Amino acid sequence: MAALSEKAAAVFGRWCRPCDQAPPKLHIYNSLTRSKVPFYPIDPSGQRVTMYVCGPTVYDAAHLGHARTYLQFDVIRRILRDVLGYDVVYVMNVTDVDDKIIVRSQERGITPEALAREWERKFLEDMTALGVERPSAMPRVTEYVPEIVSFVETCVSNGFAYEDRGSVYFDTKAFESKGHDYGKLCPENVGNEGLMAEGEGKLASTTFTKRDDRDFALWKASKPGEPTWPSPWGAGRPGWHIECSAMIEHTIGHGGPIDIHGGGVDLKFPHHDNELAQQEAFCNCRQTVNYFAHTGHLHIRGLKMSKSLKNFITIRQALEGVDGLEGVRPSTMRIMFCLVQYNAPCDYSDNMLANARAMEKKFREFFLNVAAALRVVDSDVNAKFKVRPEDASLLKARDDCAKEVRARFLDDFDTPNAVKALQKLVDSTGSYLSTLEATNSQPSSLALCAAARYVAETWLKLGVQGLCSDEVLDALRVYPSQTSAKKSSGAASAPLLDALSNFRDGVRGAGRTQDTAGVLRLCDELRDLVLPELGVRLEDKGAGSVWKLDDPEVLRAERARKVEEAQAKADAKRLAAEKAAAKEAAARVDPRDMFKNGPYKAFDADGVPTQNDKGEPLPKSQFKKLKKQWEAQKKAFEKASAK
Structure with a gap:
């Protein structure tokens, strides 16, 4: 992280820790402090958690960057709810009116509403395909325009916004003059003209002079052909940043802070910093979000994903396969992102996919091996339930794994190390089965199921489906249905x-x-x-x-890979044989004949050229080089002739 300026450092880190009712059990990396801090829910009972994640701007196909963000926040939501026992209220918006939507709809000759509905439907289909759960609430911007207008009115009446020519802008200087800090998340980026211009959109007014370069639009006067809604300042539409602020307030804010706000790291500035400023201006308070969480950047083979670089991959392309690349199973993609800390950079590469596929195969094989072992265990009537040392060791490994997994989840949702703990239990179970097989002893169905059931339940809590067939899940219940x-x-x-x-x-x-x-x-x-x-x-x-x-699909894919590997091996063997044959044929050329067809006119007694094709004597250096080649060929020829 670049060093902060003196002014930026003064702003950064001004975070008020929520009132703690009990010792914290969870620590979260808070973007507001850039450090891990104890998590205290606002709810007095400590059970309810409010969470808002910035949703998509629906003007184009969702890509792998979206997949990473929404998959990883889905995992965080599941950990909070299914592992840690919180009652999570999860809100994700849909931005269905925006400069990008207007521009794209004009290019296609359809209405902004039609474009937005088309891509919203496809986005939700993609999320379903990835196994991402629907949010508790999913507000659309166009359905909240009256609430947005009311929100802007409050900001104006509180002295933090001003109107000009039908548009309303946030007054940054007025905001700071009343003791507020602007740019809490990224103070080092405040004043970055490129980022601020991108945040205002392509259709931003160029005729208006802001009171401060940092000011941004809350309400935009509509131009001909743009969507419009009535407001006290005339017909217009919401600015981008105000949308989330108003919908947070209406759904879960209700005049106070929320627990967790999430989004991609690229939204930190100006979007999230502007959101914070708007919400503080509306509530006349110092903190409206207690914890900010951001997913890290996603790169494709080490490069930023971009259509210009031709490495732009949509979610559907990734799942179905594109340009000859094998499609990625939803379970594989979820496992892949679980192998990377949610807020760390992630490189989507062949190596990363191979690691995820290998990991998935390891766990699938584990469950299949457990099911196969359980089939040969004596029935309950004849089984012996005395706990042997091997059984006790496996049960301890299961308990140690459960403690470690929970500790990892409590440490900022550390899925990579939680998966390592699960791997360790899988290895311990494999050793357990091998040890008993070597002595011709049967495993304990109870100990075996206890270990395998914990692994299965943990993956299911992370949203990974398909690692276990229904038959395996039945077997893990010990007394199958x-x-x-x-x-x-x-x-x-x-x-x-x-x-x-x-x-x-x-x-x-x-x-x-x-x-x-x-x-x-x-x-x-x-x-x-x-x-x-x-x-x-x-x-x-x-x-x-x-x-x-x-799964037949998994078995087909394995078969296809085996065929490809066998073909590659056969091709390599054939090429090696052809190369060897060519080398053998070359070795059988008499050295006295090797230069005859070259650009030479005269040769010595051994057949080494002495003149070029014009009858000119060859330079000594060239003759020496050709003589060396002749000697090598002579040695190869004699060796081949001796066979």
Whole structure:
């Protein structure tokens, strides 16, 4: 972070810690202090948490930057609610009137409302595809214009805004003169003309002279062809920053502060700093947001995402695949972002995707291995429930993991290290199964389920779906639901019976002709091609086999990757063989003939050129170089001839 100027340093860090009713259990990195601070909810009972996240401006397709922000705030919301037990009221707005929307609608020849509704629908479809939960409230700007007008009126009457030619501007000097600090989040950026101009929008008035360069529009007088609403200052529309302030006040603010305000780091200045100023001007108070949380920048292979760099990836392109790239499963994307701290920079790269896919596979395999192990455990009637040292060790590993995961979540929602703790438990469980298998002992279904159930529940609380099939979840309940099992069995029975019937026919045919190789081929086809389409993974294990139920889509993707890897290996082998053959052919050329077809006219007794094609003697340096090549060829030729 760049050093702050003396003036900026005086503004930064003026944060009032909320009144604490009890020792804090959660610490959050607060952008207002740029440090971790104890979290105290405003609610006197300490149970209710109000949270507002800046939503999309719906004028174009949502991209991976949006995916990161809304996925990671979805994870934070789930941790607060499902892990820490808070009652979370989560509000996300939709900006459906803005300069960008107006400009894009004019380019397409449709109304701003039609454009906004189109992209809002697609945005919500993208969020559903990613598994992002709907907010508690989702106010649209166009539905809150009367409340926005009232909010601006209060700012004017409080002496913090002024009107000119139908527009209303925030009065920064008046704000500071009454003891308020402008630019609390990014005081070092106050005065940055580029950022301030971007915040005002492309359609900002150029004929008006502000009282201070830092002043910004609360209400914009509409130009011909723009959306308009009535106001005391004439027909116009809201400014960008005022929208969030008014909707926060109407939904969860109610004249006081809110607990958490979130958004992407690119919104810090001027948007969030202007929001804070407006809310303080409206409430005549010093603090309207107790904790500000920002997701970090997202880069694509180390570069800023930009259409000009041709690395702009929409959420749909990422999920469905684009330009020959394999699509990313929603669960994989969520895991990928869980591997990065929410407020740290994130580089979306091939390596990061590979790590996320490997992580997902590790946990999927873990659950499948647990389910396979549980199938061979004695029934409850015959099982022995005495806790052996191995069982006690696994139960302790489970308890240690639970303590560490909770500690990580309490430390600013530290999902990367929470996942590491889950990995450690997975490894401990694998060691447990291997140890018992080596002594031909059965695992404890209770200890095994306790460990696996905790891992499954934690991922589900983070919103990761699909790591466990319904059959695995049933198995982890120790006493599976017979209804669920029957339903699953019935749904899969017809295609499975068809596969077994066809396999039997093939084996019988091969048996009649004593085609042993044919039988083995049919067994491999059943394992590699037929059963995966039915969601069954059949693995060779010693002299026998073990089956696991998995998602057919996952099995197809694995098969495709194996085919690609085999093809790449075959191509590399072929190229190596061609290279070796070419080298062998080159080695069999007699050194006396190697320069005959070159641009030379005369040669010595060994066939080394002495004159160029014009009959001119070759320079000594060139002759020496050619002689060296001749000697190397002579050695290769003699070696090849001796074979």
